Amino acid sequence: MGKSKKIMELKDFYVKEEVDTNEDYGCFPYKRPVEEYIKKGFVCIDKPMGPSSHEVVVWVRRILNVKKTGHAGTLDPRVTGVLPIFIEEATKLVRFLQGSEKEYVTLMRLHSNVSKKELENVLKMFVGKIYQRPPLKSAVKKRLRIREIYGIELLEIDGRDVLFKVRCEAGTYIRKLCTDVGEVLGSGAHMQELRRIKTGHFDEKMCYTLHDLLDAYIMWKEEGEDKYIKEIIKPMELAVINMPKIVIKDTAVDAICHGANLMAKGVAYVEKSVKPNKEVAIFTLKHELVAIGKAKKSAEDIVKMRSGEVVNVERVLMERGVYPSTWKKSASQS
Numbered sequence: 001m002g003k004s005k006k007i008m009e010l011k012d013f014y015v016k017e018e019v020d021t022n023e024d025y026g027c028f029p030y031k032r033p034v035e036e037y038i039k040k041g042f043v044c045i046d047k048p049m050g051p052s053s054h055e056v057v058v059w060v061r062r063i064l065n066v067k068k069t070g071h072a073g074t075l076d077p078r079v080t081g082v083l084p085i086f087i088e089e090a091t092k093l094v095r096f097l098q099g100s101e102k103e104y105v106t107l108m109r110l111h112s113n114v115s116k117k118e119l120e121n122v123l124k125m126f127v128g129k130i131y132q133r134p135p136l137k138s139a140v141k142k143r144l145r146i147r148e149i150y151g152i153e154l155l156e157i158d159g160r161d162v163l164f165k166v167r168c169e170a171g172t173y174i175r176k177l178c179t180d181v182g183e184v185l186g187s188g189a190h191m192q193e194l195r196r197i198k199t200g201h202f203d204e205k206m207c208y209t210l211h212d213l214l215d216a217y218i219m220w221k222e223e224g225e226d227k228y229i230k231e232i233i234k235p236m237e238l239a240v241i242n243m244p245k246i247v248i249k250d251t252a253v254d255a256i257c258h259g260a261n262l263m264a265k266g267v268a269y270v271e272k273s274v275k276p277n278k279e280v281a282i283f284t285l286k287h288e289l290v291a292i293g294k295a296k297k298s299a300e301d302i303v304k305m306r307s308g309e310v311v312n313v314e315r316v317l318m319e320r321g322v323y324p325s326t327w328k329k330s331a332s333q334s
Contacts, residue, residue: 081196100200
């Protein structure tokens, strides 16, 4: 038997009920058999210049010999950088992660000389909410939209070449940003190169190349060495590490897997950051991701509740039958 104290930072959680987990059911994410580990994982690929995001996703699918892969956040063929790719069961998380904050480093080329001071002043003007109309080359509707720039950091100026970092809302067009900066300067400008260095909490430190992934897969398949494939592919649980969490009892798991919402009686621990109408990740005591849903109450209220629904489940990630169906016995007795 093992308690969630070993896998959770309890200072960030309210304890609703101290409970044990039965080692006969479920499995800690890093202890999953390799086949299951891959199908419930994701990999951050350092996308090269040339192929589209879709092509990279297909290559990952073929390398790993799996049926389904998906990515969180498209990168144009000429753009490089962080591309999280989700595998099999983990693809269910994509829609919850696509709206994450992005961070880019871009090389902008000015069409005439401007002073550093003038450039700095204009870049500051674009921090905050801005209007953008997608470029002609984009695949979305060309309607005016509002996007937020959280920060712009000027890194280097070399003649008319300007290197700067941008933190922005998902869906912001950096190519259009460069063009707009050029218009305000009066010099004109265009984006020369672009690299995404972060999307959500996925960053360059987590990235591997397609060659790295292929080598690791071959090492496992031909040599039986799974150390490298488990290093490159991460459990899907890490993809929602920043999402508020609710940890549930073993007895509540299978009911959720069958489509039930989370009830107050099934809760063991509640992260203090849980807010009503906000997305939460539901975990087992072994830190397995069960489902994603929207909390109906705040963490403080959930801890006090003795009955009633606390989370409206939107997407189940764990398959049925992993934990015992104690809910069926309760239903038959009632």
